[in-house]
Amino acid sequence: MSLTKRVRAGRAWLFWAGYLAAMVALVTQNRAGAVGPQIGLVYRYVTDGAMVTVLVLGLVFSAVVGAVESSAPAATAQRVQHPLLRREAALAVVAALLVGSFWSTAQYVHRWHTENEAKAYVAHARSDADRYRGLPIADGEVPEAIVWKVSTPWNLASNLLAPAGIRFEPKVTDRLMALDTTGHLHPATVAGQMRGTRTGDGCGIRGRVQIDLKGDVFDPNQWWLRIGYIASADTPVRVHIGAVTVKAQLSKGLNAIFVPGYGRPRAVELTGLNPSVVLCIGDDVQVGPGVVGLG
Numbered sequence: 001m002s003l004t005k006r007v008r009a010g011r012a013w014l015f016w017a018g019y020l021a022a023m024v025a026l027v028t029q030n031r032a033g034a035v036g037p038q039i040g041l042v043y044r045y046v047t048d049g050a051m052v053t054v055l056v057l058g059l060v061f062s063a064v065v066g067a068v069e070s071s072a073p074a075a076t077a078q079r080v081q082h083p084l085l086r087r088e089a090a091l092a093v094v095a096a097l098l099v100g101s102f103w104s105t106a107q108y109v110h111r112w113h114t115e116n117e118a119k120a121y122v123a124h125a126r127s128d129a130d131r132y133r134g135l136p137i138a139d140g141e142v143p144e145a146i147v148w149k150v151s152t153p154w155n156l157a158s159n160l161l162a163p164a165g166i167r168f169e170p171k172v173t174d175r176l177m178a179l180d181t182t183g184h185l186h187p188a189t190v191a192g193q194m195r196g197t198r199t200g201d202g203c204g205i206r207g208r209v210q211i212d213l214k215g216d217v218f219d220p221n222q223w224w225l226r227i228g229y230i231a232s233a234d235t236p237v238r239v240h241i242g243a244v245t246v247k248a249q250l251s252k253g254l255n256a257i258f259v260p261g262y263g264r265p266r267a268v269e270l271t272g273l274n275p276s277v278v279l280c281i282g283d284d285v286q287v288g289p290g291v292v293g294l295g
């Protein structure tokens with residue numbers, strides 16, 4: 001209708017078509033590979049097109065004060081009456097738009113209700129948290145299919161699962177748990193970003209021991225210390241690492257202890273051991289994030 005009843009309206013429509021074409025091309029080039037065929041249903045990629053459409057409609061149907069050659073009503077002789085440009089045609093266009101909108105919305109909602117990985121992830125985590133109640137869980141990032149990395153720190157499991165009642169309370173333990181990519185809990189180990197250096201063969205340790213650390217932690221705000229050891233008997237111990245000092249208990253035999261901490265430590269010190277207890281601590285001293293262990 002604007003093309004038949006207003007002059008120079010086609011210029012604005014050409015701008016609109018070019019903008020939408022460029023927008024679709026950019027989204028397809030940069031995001032289609034990651035999002036897949038559902039990208040056309042993701043509103044945030046095309047919302048700027050709505051603003052441009054409103055601007056173009058204003059340029060098409062209104063004169064711009066002070067502008068040179070803006071759109072204007074055509075002379076009566078220039079107006080062309082086309083048989084399709086009737087009320088029925090306008091209603092058909094609106095109906096098609098509404099049907100398409102409802103279809104797009106339904107497909108978008110269906111995907112989130114049936115293909116949402118976060119739903120299964122939270123369900124698994126909640127079930128396993130009840131099963132292993134009382135054991136500390138190492139915090140960490142959830143898969144990007146659930147929360148994008150750019151959302152840090154909201155992509156941490158502790159933030160995602162807090163509404164589900166799952167608490168991440170770091171404490172000294174001999175059994176640390178970690179979440180896998182599906183939300184299930186497994187015994188954890190430490191991805192060593194810092195490692196301890198032993199003296200001699202690491203055995204025959206009595207009373208007090210200091211272990212120097214090499215490397216650096218990626219995130220000084222949260223990490224775990226893991227010490228693998230062999231003890232001749234049960235014994236209390238005080239673990240000093242950086243600004244953290246905790247009391248713990250070492251058990252007889254081959255075991256490991258996990259200590260949460262923060263900062264950039266340079267050494268680990270163990271004190272308060274029973275004088276009669278002999279320890280063996282090799283190179284299994286690591287500082288880093290808690291991750292799912294092997295096996």
